[in-house]
Amino acid sequence: AQRVTQPEKLLSVFKGAPVELKCNYSYSGSPELFWYVQYSRQRLQLLLRHISRESIKGFTADLNKGETSFHLKKPFAQEEDSAMYYCALSRPSNTGKLIFGQGTTLQVKP
């Protein structure tokens, strides 16, 4: 079964510390994975996707097929990074029928 797991409900770090939000998936094929973010009082929005291999707001995520992981990383957390982060997996046929993880709240303390 296709599934996305984010093991941490809450991750609390101090400003300037490294951040790693964990995401593991199960999928029998070539996955397309995404990270979505929801800042306070804002809409859920795309942060980055693995096929783009991009860095957005200092965040990167590498797809590790061997470990079936897509962890989100940032070397130095900022207070404005505090938000809810969702990892998501795209189902076959390149549709928007995403499978979302449970979400991780990132709290960056001053």
Added chain:
Amino acid sequence: DGGITQSPKYLFRKEGQNVTLSCEQNLNHDAMYWYRQDPGQGLRLIYYSQIVNDFQKGDIAEGYSVSREKKESFPLTVTSAQKNPTAFYLCASSITAGQTYTGELFFGEGSRLTVL
């Protein structure tokens, strides 16, 4: 202002009543979706529509119904058959594979339904 508009933001309903949540988009997207967001469970797909006059059930469609009579609109009805309707509902849209699909969903601000 382009985007997805959901209404109402907050809605209360008594048990046994149907309620309809509105979702309108002016992004010219073919595909639209309804997700339900519950604490600790992430987002779960209720219904989706890839084109006008066509829609399919998602993972948790029981107790819900939708229509797609216009490209811009994808209303969701929460029926009295839905066992646990109190939740936060998110509408989204995207381009489809035929329009150089990127995987990005554009979300509305959500509607919070509380059943009393």
